[in-house]
Amino acid sequence: MSTYSLKHLSDQILLDHLAALLAEDRKTAATLLAYIAEVDARQLYLPAACPSMHVYCVRVLHLAEDAAYKRITVARTARRFPAIFVAIADGRLHLSAVGLLAPYLTEDSADELIAAASHRTKAEIALLLAERYPRPDRPASLHSVPASAPPDGLAPGRVAGAPPPTTKVVPLAPQRFALELTIDQSTQDKLLRAQALLRHQLPSGDLAQVVDRALDSLLDDLERTKFAATPRPRAATARSTARSARHIPNDVKRAVHARDGEQCSFVSDEGVRCTSRSFLEFDHVDPVALGGQATVATVRLLCRSHNQYAAACTFGTDFMQARRAQAAMEADVILGLCGLGWSTSDARRAVALSAQLPATTLEQRLIAALAVLHPGSANRCSDGPTVAAWLHS
Numbered sequence: 453m454s455t456y457s458l459k460h461l462s463d464q465i466l467l468d469h470l471a472a473l474l475a476e477d478r479k480t481a482a483t484l485l486a487y488i489a490e491v492d493a494r495q496l497y498l499p500a501a502c503p504s505m506h507v508y509c510v511r512v513l514h515l516a517e518d519a520a521y522k523r524i525t526v527a528r529t530a531r532r533f534p535a536i537f538v539a540i541a542d543g544r545l546h547l548s549a550v551g552l553l554a555p556y557l558t559e560d561s562a563d564e565l566i567a568a569a570s571h572r573t574k575a576e577i578a579l580l581l582a583e584r585y586p587r588p589d590r591p592a593s594l595h596s597v598p599a600s601a602p603p604d605g606l607a608p609g610r611v612a613g614a615p616p617p618t619t620k621v622v623p624l625a626p627q628r629f630a631l632e633l634t635i636d637q638s639t640q641d642k643l644l645r646a647q648a649l650l651r652h653q654l655p656s657g658d659l660a661q662v663v664d665r666a667l668d669s670l671l672d673d674l675e676r677t678k679f680a681a682t683p684r685p686r687a688a689t690a691r692s693t694a695r696s697a698r699h700i701p702n703d704v705k706r707a708v709h710a711r712d713g714e715q716c717s718f719v720s721d722e723g724v725r726c727t728s729r730s731f732l733e734f735d736h737v738d739p740v741a742l743g744g745q746a747t748v749a750t751v752r753l754l755c756r757s758h759n760q761y762a763a764a765c766t767f768g769t770d771f772m773q774a775r776r777a778q779a780a781m782e783a784d785v786i787l788g789l790c791g792l793g794w795s796t797s798d799a800r801r802a803v804a805l806s807a808q809l810p811a812t813t814l815e816q817r818l819i820a821a822l823a824v825l826h827p828g829s830a831n832r833c834s835d836g837p838t839v840a841a842w843l844h845s
């Protein structure tokens with residue numbers, strides 16, 4: 453008899469089994485979330501050649517994208533507020549409830565909110581949150597929609613309070629996709645101008661072909677700036693190779709780009725390569741700090757996650773956390789200097805030149821940078837706020 457054929461069961465047994473299975477399913481769901489939270493916290497997706505926990509859930513665990521997103525969100529929230537694991541296990545909260553509550557949970561409010569949301573539907577929880585955390589009315593907005601309205605009942609030119617539609621790319625047929633997006637007046641003007649200027653080559657004015665040509669130009673530009681791509685490459689000169697140790701010559705960038713194929717080159721111990729094509733960065737296989745050189749053989753493309761992972765493997769997690777904290781403080785100092793009236797380039801230069809000065813707090817770093825920019829007037833910019841005023845603003 454098939455496990456899935458239940459016709460032989462009585463009504464009462466059917467209902468009892470259903471309740472028992474659901475109770476078991478909730479306990480499993482809570483345990484599963486605890487595992488997701490721990491794998492996420494340990495970043496175990498990185499050695500598995502995934503740039504993020506979401507990619508790991510989709511590509512390795514084969515969860516659907518939205519299911520992965522929801523579980524990771526709930527797992528991270530439950531890691532902060534462990535009572536959520538228990539509430540999910542005993543059926544008081546469903547995953548959607550945690551997603552709704554997450555932005556409002558604090559150490560002070562968590563227990564009370566979890567209790568208030570127990571055994572509530574999504575709609576009831578949304579109402580509960582609206583009563584406790586009222587938000588201002590949304591302004592009415594007018595959206596133009598295609599004359600051939602989609603089958604969800606939207607009428608052309610209707611007045612609605614809903615946000616504008618998000619960008620969508622929908623497969624229609626092999627090699628054919630529908631692109632739907634909202635653009636502002638400036639983009640519309642550019643689109644119509646490009647269409648008009650292309651009329652000799654493209655008499656039909658087909659917008660799909662106009663967008664295709666625009667993307668060709670954009671990609672040429674991006675390849676040139678990110679990977680030094682050029683139709684007429686020049687050999688490396690003595691000047692270009694004599695720069696700082698971190699500098700990667702353009703001929704090396706081109707060769708690495710051609711070899712790594714515009715994809716993160718990290719490969720797991722199992723031989724799986726990271727599929728990320730976003731946030732790509734050139735990485736020295738042997739760190740510059742340890743004498744690494746910028747050659748084709750010793751430079752690779754890594755996504756940001758694996759670049760940081762490689763650095764953590766070499767220098768240790770504590771060292772990298774200290775580096776990130778230092779970078780965050782330097783970013784704050786640059787922001788502060790710009791707020792005091794200095795240009796971004798001057799602010800960056802001052803932060804670099806003052807890096808060796810003794811300073812541990814944000815205020816000390818800011819004063820040290822100001823001393824480099826304007827010796828003798830580190831506490832006040834001529835027509836800007838004082839350092840103390842900026843720090844406490």
Ligand SMILES: [Zn+2]
Nearest residue numbers: 716726755758
């Ligand atoms: Zn990667």
